[in-house]
Amino acid sequence: MVLLADHDPSDCHSRLIQAATEVFIEEGYRASIERVAVRANVARQTLYNHFPSKADLFGEVIKQATAALLVTLDGKAEGLRERLLRFGIAFRAKALSSEGLGFYRALVAESKRFPELAATFYRTGPAQTAARLRGVLQEAMDRGELRPADSEFATTTLLSMLVGAERSHFLLSGESPPEPDPARVAQLVDCYLRAFASEISHSNPAPQRSVP
Amino acid sequence: MVLLADHDPSDCHSRLIQAATEVFIEEGYRASIERVAVRANVARQTLYNHFPSKADLFGEVIKQATAALLVTLDGKAEGLRERLLRFGIAFRAKALSSEGLGFYRALVAESKRFPELAATFYRTGPAQTAARLRGVLQEAMDRGELRPADSEFATTTLLSMLVGAERSHFLLSGESPPEPDPARVAQLVDCYLRAFASEISHSNPAPQRSVP
DNA sequence: AAAGGATTAGACTGGACAGTCTAGTCTAAC
């Protein structure tokens, strides 16, 4: 379980959130409260001692997982390509993992029923990640490593390329999620850099090696 | 309603599928059978005269909408860029419309409960579209208009760029879906062509390889 | 006009499930 690691198994509250996270990822919000309680080795009443309702429990799960889904972008020392590679690998690992896909499925499924929850998740999760990436790309543009462009567009495009169609593929096709594939990330990042490379300066290399 | 147009409103069967499509798009499979019947101005029993169960009705809705979601790629006469533009505009229009998003939400939400249905949809819908696009891109590569590359990769990348992050944005953020934006498609397609342009291409020079 | 098929309203069944209640158990602190 990637999404929650720091849980004291002797603590009911933690065990409940852990169990609920797993169950909601597997079955979505439709999963019964009973299943969560059983998974946590706890009586149903105990669950209600800790959370006023199923919706609150769901909210708590989303809230805690949101933080765990943020993808780091540090590594100022590295060059742009290396930074994007590390980011891309981490991003894909979370988004295309079995947990990431299940989480996404559950949240999308309930985004009509819990609109404010979904919006909050989006703002504090994906949108945060996008904002940080945008900063990195904007700096690279300022340095002349990337051609000047709308940084919102540049950010969205990279994020789209990294998971876009594949997320849908694994959500719908029934195939089990892919192994992490750093080579594919390299292909994508190089592709991206080729499209966004500065027209003048080629100080930022966009190796063609990884495009077969 | 984009997804179903050719329905005789005097025909119960058609009206039921139409109503079910709308209701499932709005509320997902959780929507009650009663709501579908009311929307179709039909008694609940009549619905069961036409469809043996709710699941069958859902399957029928998916089946019919799948065809409507296919995006055409004809226009052999045009140049590659124009063809991709027209494709991109049509593709985004369907994928990012309110109906397209609702449909996607409903299907993703139930892809665990109806795995074979989701897989069939995927194979005969998105995967079909991807296969056609792949053919177009492969031809362009053969003609030397695009650099030689894995055509699966080239296809996935374009499809990702066209909707990827934005689909998630509109599914989760609660914002209402965007107006069609041909300018954005043009931006994306040009971006894509820059990344996949033939290396000897004149109008879209790819960055040269330099010291890593 | 009669017949047959489709449609209708509404009652009904059975199952699932969120949430409550109760009576009892366990444990740790004093």
Place this chain on the structure above:
DNA sequence: GTTAGACTAGACTGTCCAGTCTAATCCTTT
């Protein structure tokens, strides 16, 4: 040992809903 607080098992309520059943009605065809 007593007490307080957390936990447990399981019965119970109320709601929602898929799917069935029935008896009446409407429409079309002959």
